[in-house]
Amino acid sequence: MNGNTRPSPWTTSEAIRTYASGALWTAGLVLVFVVGHGPDQAGWWRIRTDAAGWVFLASALVGGWNFFPKGVRAARTLRLDMNFLMTAAIAGAVLIGEPLEAAAIAFLFSLAELLESSAVVRARHSIDALLRLAPEVATLVAEDGSERTVPASDLRAGERVRVRPGEKVPIDGVVVEGQSGVNQANVTGESVPVAKSVGDPVFASTLNTDGFLEIEATTDAGDTTLHRIARLVREAQSKRSPTEQFVQKFARYYTPAVTAAAVLVMAVPPLLGLGTGLMWFERGLTLLVIACPCALVIATPVTIVSAITSAARHGVLIKGGEYVESLGATCAIAFDKTGTLTLGELEVTDVVPLGDMSGDRLLRLAAAMERRSEHPIAEAIVRYASETGGLREDGWTVEEFRAHPGLGVTATVDGARVAVGTIELLAPADDARRFGDHFDALQRAGRTVVVVSRDGVPLGLIGLADALRPEAPGVLARLRREGVHHQILLTGDQNYAARAIGDAVGVDEVMAELKPEGKVAAVREIVRAHRGAAMVGDGVNDAPALAAADVGIAMGGAGSPATIETADIALMADDLNMLPYARRVSQLARRLVRFNIAFALGIKAILAVGAVGGFVSLIVAVLVGDMGASLAVTLNAMRLARLKPRQAGDPPRGDHVA
Numbered sequence: 001m002n003g004n005t006r007p008s009p010w011t012t013s014e015a016i017r018t019y020a021s022g023a024l025w026t027a028g029l030v031l032v033f034v035v036g037h038g039p040d041q042a043g044w045w046r047i048r049t050d051a052a053g054w055v056f057l058a059s060a061l062v063g064g065w066n067f068f069p070k071g072v073r074a075a076r077t078l079r080l081d082m083n084f085l086m087t088a089a090i091a092g093a094v095l096i097g098e099p100l101e102a103a104a105i106a107f108l109f110s111l112a113e114l115l116e117s118s119a120v121v122r123a124r125h126s127i128d129a130l131l132r133l134a135p136e137v138a139t140l141v142a143e144d145g146s147e148r149t150v151p152a153s154d155l156r157a158g159e160r161v162r163v164r165p166g167e168k169v170p171i172d173g174v175v176v177e178g179q180s181g182v183n184q185a186n187v188t189g190e191s192v193p194v195a196k197s198v199g200d201p202v203f204a205s206t207l208n209t210d211g212f213l214e215i216e217a218t219t220d221a222g223d224t225t226l227h228r229i230a231r232l233v234r235e236a237q238s239k240r241s242p243t244e245q246f247v248q249k250f251a252r253y254y255t256p257a258v259t260a261a262a263v264l265v266m267a268v269p270p271l272l273g274l275g276t277g278l279m280w281f282e283r284g285l286t287l288l289v290i291a292c293p294c295a296l297v298i299a300t301p302v303t304i305v306s307a308i309t310s311a312a313r314h315g316v317l318i319k320g321g322e323y324v325e326s327l328g329a330t331c332a333i334a335f336d337k338t339g340t341l342t343l344g345e346l347e348v349t350d351v352v353p354l355g356d357m358s359g360d361r362l363l364r365l366a367a368a369m370e371r372r373s374e375h376p377i378a379e380a381i382v383r384y385a386s387e388t389g390g391l392r393e394d395g396w397t398v399e400e401f402r403a404h405p406g407l408g409v410t411a412t413v414d415g416a417r418v419a420v421g422t423i424e425l426l427a428p429a430d431d432a433r434r435f436g437d438h439f440d441a442l443q444r445a446g447r448t449v450v451v452v453s454r455d456g457v458p459l460g461l462i463g464l465a466d467a468l469r470p471e472a473p474g475v476l477a478r479l480r481r482e483g484v485h486h487q488i489l490l491t492g493d494q495n496y497a498a499r500a501i502g503d504a505v506g507v508d509e510v511m512a513e514l515k516p517e518g519k520v521a522a523v524r525e526i527v528r529a530h531r532g533a534a535m536v537g538d539g540v541n542d543a544p545a546l547a548a549a550d551v552g553i554a555m556g557g558a559g560s561p562a563t564i565e566t567a568d569i570a571l572m573a574d575d576l577n578m579l580p581y582a583r584r585v586s587q588l589a590r591r592l593v594r595f596n597i598a599f600a601l602g603i604k605a606i607l608a609v610g611a612v613g614g615f616v617s618l619i620v621a622v623l624v625g626d627m628g629a630s631l632a633v634t635l636n637a638m639r640l641a642r643l644k645p646r647q648a649g650d651p652p653r654g655d656h657v658a
């Protein structure tokens, strides 16, 4: 079903035929009640003299028109699809003079199809509802400072808009004036307003709560983060999950098998002289109706689409059903340290000169090099250097700069080869003893230690500290309660610093001093050992490790388009609390998928036995086995929408199903 462009399913011609069929069927029932059936004659002839019979026939034709053509086409290509099965069942029912049943099948099957398409279409479209949350007009600021109200859809990158308290931000941009708390729930799922001031990014459709903001647009109107989310969700919805593929394969055997059983039921008992041919023919028809795999086939996609959509509405972008299924199943999660379990906002705590270069000069040499790097360590060193005495370069000429991921940076400074980074970068297989006690002392204090060296001679050490994310220990404990029993910390940082963080958050295992390839290998090993694993990290630096996991999860997607693109699941908020929510949605979806499939199969099995035994009529088969089962499966999937992320201040287990 390509539901994106389809209008409301309730007003299509199929829908109208369904209503008409239902009305005629009801009219037929009233007629039967008031005037009764015509004279009792067997077979098709009974209908001829029966007013109600004609009405039922009309109902069957009108409702059946929705699928007769498809059914006939399927029959011609010898494909046993549900349209063919239902067409055959209706034809059979008319043939044996059961117009009421024929009409019931036509009407109820049409109704079931309608309900299914509406459920899927609604789930798909609720992502467009997200786009409708964005405001329609914006207050544009002209060159001369005057204001003009324009349609928000006309805004272009570079234009300035004003947003008053209580108004929604019309476009992605940066604050150029003012400050305010902005509720970003529409984009990130966090309900607590985020403080915004000059230089901070803001997103279309978020709510400006209490201040006045002037914003310079950074995107065109059709290209906002919200649009990107909607686009990715639509793509995700159209991918088939592994279970969906499996069920479709299964249906390819199920339907012919039950159809064959139906033919046998029609033919064999009468040949053996058991009961009348008419009786067995009707039981066989009932089996034909049961052979229709509708509820079974819809069970998975309706649940997965529902999971993806409701997660997106809470700021968790899942880029395909397969990730819902694998995150729901996994009991192992690997975490990157810097920026994931820690805030990634490092601070320089110690500068220890080892030779005759002063601490101040050492710091500025490091800063001169690190200005070219984007690593959090580099940012911290540059920031600290500029805070303590300005960023003079002391006339250094930095040439041949190179960043070595997981190791540090090197360059030629005034003809000498300078390295800033790990010991390994300074000299492979070197050891820390030549730094005296300083190195050990810093490490034992949980610091990340960076060595600055020139031509292989250590000049000094820089110690940095990173703060734990306050929510991290709670989130990991929660995940453990909910079945993630293997939690592993992966980092390029040194053992001590890694262990300090690992102990503080409570992971099971710490794997430190890993280079980027080492992280990939470690993730592969974890995936193998636990038959599947997720990895949470930084979507940019950890992209290879994220790709090596079954599910790569990155945080802070709202601020980083690259993160959204590389991760399998992007948490729009920079908040670990969204992780247990993402897992809960996935876990519930997985359970619902399994339950729904078992339920649909169970119902069919019971009905099939009943049909052969003569306890289940055609009407019951289509009412319960088709419409009822589809409806139950769909309603079940809607439970996902009621799952909400835990918010600050909620009771400890606040994201249970309401």
Ligand code: ADP
Pocket: 336, 337, 338, 370, 373, 374, 375, 377, 378, 404, 405, 406, 407, 408, 409, 420, 421, 422, 448, 449, 450, 490, 491, 492, 493, 494, 514, 515, 516, 541
């Ligand atoms: P993490 O696994 O914590 O994200 P990385 O793999 O990015 O860490 O880096 C591992 C180690 O490499 C850091 O702890 C640091 O010692 C060193 N390093 C990496 N980049 C730099 C840099 N730009 N400057 C100094 N040291 C660096």
Ligand code: MG
Pocket: 336, 337, 338, 339, 538, 541, 542
């Ligand atoms: Mg990192």
